[in-house]
Amino acid sequence: MSTNINEDSLPNLLELEKLANQFFKALPGSADPIAQTEPIKEYNPVGDYAGGIPGANGFPIALFGNNPQPPSLAGVGASPSAVNQGNVINLNEPQTSFEDPAVQPSHLSNGNNVPATPFSGNGLSLNNLNGLPYLQDHSFEKELQDTLNKINTAPAVPQLPFGSAQQVSDPSYYFLKTIPPQFSAPKSSGASGIINPPFDVNIIRQDFPILKERVNGKQLVWLDNAATTQKPKQVIDRISYFYEHENSNIHRAAHELAARATDAYEGARKKVQNFLNAASVNEIVFVRGATEAINLVAKSWGEQNLQAGDEIIVSHLEHHANIVPWQQLASKKNLKIRVIPVDDDGQLIIEEYTKLLGPKTKLVSFTQVSNALGTVTPAEQIVRLGHLAGAKVLVDGAQSVSHMPVDVQALDADWFVFSGHKVFAPTGIGVLYGKEDLLNETQPWQGGGNMIVDVTFEHTQYHNAPARFEAGTGNIADAVGLGAAIDYVSRIGMEKISTYEHYLLIYATQLLKEVPGLRLIGTAANKASVLSFVLEGYKTEEVGHELNKQGIAVRSGHHCAQPILRRFGVESTVRPSLAFYNTCAEVDLLVETLHRLKK
Template identity: 60%
Template structure:
């Protein structure tokens, strides 16, 4: 490499960097996961490059931003300083995205192959030949059994482990077997994470282990399998408590998902406390699941639904919200992150304002739990809801958090076994929370799977995940703005993981179908959020959405496909 390959500011020429990076990454285990040679037009050809690893623990663009093994101590114990600040969304130089300088790149390319970062040796879970990077598998369980995916010595330890493995995107991706799937002959690029997230092998194995070694109904039987199942189920509840920083596991109720949790509050607390002419406030950003239950309650009780408006960037207008609050306000229900736009709402401020008016608050965390820390004590929400499948856990399991005293004041909404203390034909005495809201046989296995997913997230660190995803979102936003005729919907400065857009000359379903032919999974439609899309004059958008197992190569594949689509339908 000659000095002529470098620009005046010490950064390598983009074309030279791409060539060198591709040569370097052919030797790495994850090279097959890249999108090299995907046929970008000349103006975007530099996006084919997979990155060299940058000293200090941060890897550069094409193969995924992240923390690399062998990086600086800060990459292991926390977020590197280079990932804590915002990057410009337009006119960004290569340096803004962490590309190496001349000395760093020369040192990297001169290093012998044996000194390059390699995945650490890992232990395999029982009954599985797969290797895992983030989880330990030799932890004691009842009667000395060894359980895959159990990341803490105690089933009732809810704290995040003190030491975490480094965040390396190539190793993270190995933990998700579905990312090796091929669709229409192409490597799967999963950009539909706002709809559902994929499961690490540790979660898949934990479910298999439950059914092979622990399957039983819970709480009352005297036999060994019931004890194992009960420990696993209640251990998962304790992990949820720690994940949300709830005061007690009694504040965490297992439900089917965020939708059922919202309906539970509406049908229990709402029916008991909302009356004629009372007011419920929601925001314009809401998913239908946080609109329809309140509409139904208002229709039943003669109450009124009021809406916090948004500005043209998709941000809530707090001055208008303040005008809605009043003596008739009984409840404020809003999302922490918009599933359609990605807007992050100022949740703590909204909650404080509602409490000042004497209202209760339900916070919808379905889109937030996989991206940022959800501390229910710091937020001071009265209820918090989320779905397990949005945070790398199975479908059919979710959580309603509620302040314990409030939950115990709420009447049960379903009757049956498990939720009772005593039953006669004349009357029934109910358990306190959480039992009073868990009638019948619960989704035991998937609750255990949720606990395993929380273990996985905790071992990486939600702050590390958020920092990585933030930089990936900035990169994707910057690249999407280069596509002629593409209009981003939702441009709030505080966003997370969602990139809704429309493309001039194409219906959203056409774009979705074209991307699917390329193996790229996105959502196209109204995203169960019709009111907010209509606020922008639309009935649907195309919605790529990110998770921490995505990398810049995934974004590059999306950009390439959209560029070809704009080049003419015959390109597909």
């Protein structure tokens, strides 16, 4: 089969389509995805994008065909635990899950010779075919892969979303002196002149049903992402699928649904480990959210290790959730809290931080990204300096995980916390990462089932982490939903998300600065997608009310960060906050509404 590839141009797309159709038709139960005209409506539990995802070369890629009876994420027919272990329960250690083939790809089949789905967590696309079952049976697979590999790609550049009325010029931003190369004019791809953006925001938006909602007769513009993010259909469907096909309590049962639920729950833990690049799955503890994670550390490690006279350092940027638990502990144990100051742009003053460190410093707890200002802190430097002083360090990542890649091993923090609902997952689920040895040395803060090895009326022996901190029945379904959300953003790529959002932040900042009487609060050189402001002549709630009339959702208030707002002489701000599904057109509507208010 000839493909007529010209090294300086794109391949013949008709022949490429033919190859792809042959490939997909050969898969068990697959339809003809490229030729079909109707969108796929059946749920695919591996979390594929509905209607196509953008591939690495910029082309939307159609996805797998219809599955009338979608298999469990944990496998098809028989439980993976039963397949791997010969039983659905590990009798030697009944509270430990088995590996999930959906997370660790392998070629499995059930008793009916139906292949399992070993590629659910692999970022499946036409450029990542190695995880599919039985590809060795198809002679044309290598030719298809060779064809795709020869497509000439241009450097990834942000795409200006459809509907934008304005283009970014080259202003002198107070936080960005020059436009970085990745934000310059896009270059074409070879002789074809086709631009290959990292992703198409209009395709992404199709995955979020709520973005079609209408508010006050207007289409919803969701700019309240720092409070919570919206959920893609893949996450919504994954939770529904859990309750329809897998719902059970986990770990201790010798029946099929318990095995499925356990595999899905522990599979989600594995996904979090990979997402954060943690050294071990045992370092991932499921909690309700970042607030509970911080309280867990305060009421377990803090109660166990801090003594009267010890000092805790926090920053002026902190959310109340990273202030109040330490105040409670300080009041109880006669500790002292010291605060890293910020400059007039909202940046931490590292020189002042070093002056606070000393032999009494036992803990440093700070945010990686400010929820009120968007300031990105020099987290690795703060952690390193804290460790040099002999202190433990906790990093609040609630506002960072949805905007930038996080590597906890490179960061080297002792604990890292985040909330699932800030990264497109459900509410009520979050993560405490902790170094494994440290977690195992820490006494649990809650007692009950699931966290014990043995109980008598005289003594209780606890499991090691993570089970020792997960007493009782956890939020199983939403943990699985968190795993689906991590799959979703990982397939897009956190680097691409970060690049696009930073571009959007630059665009919005330029336009907001042109609104008469508008004062931006927080102008750090390194910011994430938060734009706090006050508008002369208006209370913040009045601005929020007027924006709501246009369907624009923003947060107006103190954002649970009163100390940092008072540092800038205000009690509240209007806070639009961006995500990768927002567009320049939505920013235009925000700014136009503010201009009308001033007139």
